[in-house]
């Protein structure tokens with residue numbers, strides 16, 4: 001029987017044991033007498049099942065509980081991807097079935113801690129268009145600390161994530177330059193041309209995102225709860241975005257406000273109401289378009305927007 005790896009998930013280890021006996025995971029669990037499937041046991045371990053596995057594998061039940069997500073903070077649990085199959089090629093060299101570690105199921109886990117190499121698996125499309133590994137690593141670490149409810153930033157990390165997921169503009173069909181990232185046949189597909197697109201603030205903070213995930217394609221919704229279901233490129237772009245916002249909150253917000261329409265600007269301004277006053281005041285001083293009353297503010301908004309339009313067309 002193969003020993004479990006450090007931080008290995010219970011379902012991963014049981015799968016590897018099942019391989020040794022040439023049975024499926026379900027068959028192994030039925031043989032042991034488990035009531036709950038392994039994937040569910042990881043989230044809600046049942047004492048009786050854990051004890052049966054402990055007896056069958058000659059391990060302590062405590063050791064097995066440590067292979068589940070019991071005791072993890074609710075926020076961390078809400079950001080897990082239970083069926084993720086990411087692996088580290090260096091960790092699993094020569095193994096027929098690579099192990100899956102607990103930490104790799106987190107929505108913002110992109111590297112193996114031990115080898116510092118990228119995890120592979122699932123949907124990798126678009127990931128290579130996103131560089132900036134330094135920001136990606138910093139953002140992923142900030143998000144991990146936040147998920148474990150160890151807040152380290154002055155601005156609430158959850159609100160930075162929400163900011164990145166906000167629409168920067170009203171839904172509208174893709175502009176010609178946005179279609180340029182699509183394969184040629186799809187650029188002329190009438191259903192693509194007419195479909196209204198979401199343009200999250202993320203694509204302003206991380207412009208590379210537009211090349212990684214064409215404007216007509218993102219699957220990100222506007223809620224944090226859906227993030228674990230988003231493809232790797234979208235989750236990775238969020239980590240980069242979190243790092244960039246926290247590094248320069250005022251400059252980033254100003255850029256976002258300039259790129260947004262009235263609809264998006266209102267949403268952004270409402271969200272940053274809860275941010276430290278010093279940041280809000282600096283934004284207000286630098287971006288007169290945030291002052292919604294008065295003709296001067298409107299005039300500046302108009303000037304900025306037409307400037308933006310000219311740049312977008314050129």
Ligand SMILES: [Zn+2]
Nearest residue numbers: 088091112115
């Ligand atoms: Zn590794």
